[in-house]
Amino acid sequence: MPAADLEGLPPEVEATYDEARRSFSVNAFTGCALLCRKLLMHVAVNAAGAEEGGTFASYVEALQSAGFITPPMIGWVDRIRENANESTHELPAPSRQRAEMTLSFTMQLLRIVYEMKYQAAKGTALDE
DSSP states (O other), X not given: OOSOOOSSOOHHHHHHHHHHHHXXXXXXXXXXXXXXXXXXXXXXXXXXXXXXXXXXXXXXXXXXXXXXXXXXXXXXXXXXXXXXXXXXXXXXXXXXXXXXHHHHHHHHHHIIIIIHHHHHHHHHHHHO
């Protein structure tokens, strides 16, 4: 599958991430983009404390306030939004390149929010 396997993801996040990866692997680029946007919203609510049902901007702000997104990362997180908005509102499917970029950015966000924390805890447990 495209993108990397990640460790430490909550089961529902892992299932959605894997669905996005499978979508990409069968050239279902619209599905991939929408699933990535859905993941970003879920992470904002469940890991950063954003209010459910908020605007996409409020999700990005919550991720930024929680320290998951630094100022240089805002641009690529915003690309997830832009790509998914286009996939939602326009009939033509996104290009392979755009879907791949969206999936890659999503993978990095999941790595920062979940995998690095998991790896740190795992490393601490091994040291004991």
